[in-house]
Amino acid sequence: MKRVLSGIQPSGQLHIGNYFGMMSRMIQYQEQNELYCFIVDYHALTTINDRKRLETNTLNAAMDFLALGLDPNKSIFWIQSDVPQVTELTWLLSTITGIGLLERATSYKDKTSRGVSPNVGLFSYPILMAADILCFGGNIVPVGKDQKQHLEMTRDIAQRFNKIYGDVFVIPDAEISKTLQLIPGIDGQKMSKSYGNDIPIFASEKIIRKRIMSITTDSTPIDEPKDKNTPLFQIYSLLLNKDDKKELESRFDNPGLRYGDVKKELADSIIDFFQPYRKKREYLENHKDYVLKVLKEGAQKASIEADKYLTKARTAMGLNYAD
Numbered sequence: 001m002k003r004v005l006s007g008i009q010p011s012g013q014l015h016i017g018n019y020f021g022m023m024s025r026m027i028q029y030q031e032q033n034e035l036y037c038f039i040v041d042y043h044a045l046t047t048i049n050d051r052k053r054l055e056t057n058t059l060n061a062a063m064d065f066l067a068l069g070l071d072p073n074k075s076i077f078w079i080q081s082d083v084p085q086v087t088e089l090t091w092l093l094s095t096i097t098g099i100g101l102l103e104r105a106t107s108y109k110d111k112t113s114r115g116v117s118p119n120v121g122l123f124s125y126p127i128l129m130a131a132d133i134l135c136f137g138g139n140i141v142p143v144g145k146d147q148k149q150h151l152e153m154t155r156d157i158a159q160r161f162n163k164i165y166g167d168v169f170v171i172p173d174a175e176i177s178k179t180l181q182l183i184p185g186i187d188g189q190k191m192s193k194s195y196g197n198d199i200p201i202f203a204s205e206k207i208i209r210k211r212i213m214s215i216t217t218d219s220t221p222i223d224e225p226k227d228k229n230t231p232l233f234q235i236y237s238l239l240l241n242k243d244d245k246k247e248l249e250s251r252f253d254n255p256g257l258r259y260g261d262v263k264k265e266l267a268d269s270i271i272d273f274f275q276p277y278r279k280k281r282e283y284l285e286n287h288k289d290y291v292l293k294v295l296k297e298g299a300q301k302a303s304i305e306a307d308k309y310l311t312k313a314r315t316a317m318g319l320n321y322a323d
Helices: 016-029 051-067 085-094 098-103 106-113 126-132 145-165 204-214 231-237 240-255 261-286 286-319
Strands: 003-008 034-038 077-078 140-142 172-175
Touching: 003 016, 003 126, 034 051, 034 286, 051 077, 051 286, 077 172, 077 286, 085 126, 085 261, 085 286, 098 126, 098 140, 098 145, 106 145, 126 145, 145 286, 204 240, 204 261, 231 240, 231 261, 261 286
Parallel strands: 003 034, 003 140, 034 077, 140 172
Antiparallel strands: none
């Protein structure tokens, strides 16, 4: 049985890109693997300085995950900051990580170019991500294409540590499937809470419809075929099976398709798709004590595993001198 590990950042309302890109995958993994799943609120601190916003986003992300099918009896689910061993391991790993490795991180360059304030936390993000993975012995880490480099950096850090101090950490493997490729937002760029181009899962129907009607399209006349390499087609395809996708392709390839009609269909499809999960989401909203209990128990289980790897690392580095 493989140990699968991944986390999601609570920088805003979780959106359909999160669901189809990572969340649904993780929920499937819990059936036949050891699943370690967590909300990465430490990472969110690199871009959020509002206490109330972070608290709200963190709890909402946890409730969203549980509403969508994550089962705490089949997985270990917790909030990153509730397992502080990760931050100690981050420091230990930082002492053997070269500046050059961090300087090559394209995610840092991309975020700062978009106006995110550069800070040490954002720059050293890959080390914290490495600690997130190595502290729990993850074998498989499902990541999107944009996180592939960070996972490769984790492997580099783990291999360097093991070379210096001995065989301490499991070297994780990335899993990048077609569903984990970049999912476009309503403007055609990567769908992101930070960019404001997302379609929230549990937003009101009014907001969902408004976002979808705002999807960027071109000015191709109605009597001409339409380009399938567009956010409208790509987002709609997420909800379709093989046959339905072929039908949509045919509609785009032939004259007569109206973008407005497709957008209305897409809005209905998204609302219908997530409707069964809304009742559970409402239940959790009204039973937060249960959610907090789940998270506390998850953190306790995660801490037991984190202690094992942190102790091994401390011993290997000479920090457990009294033993």
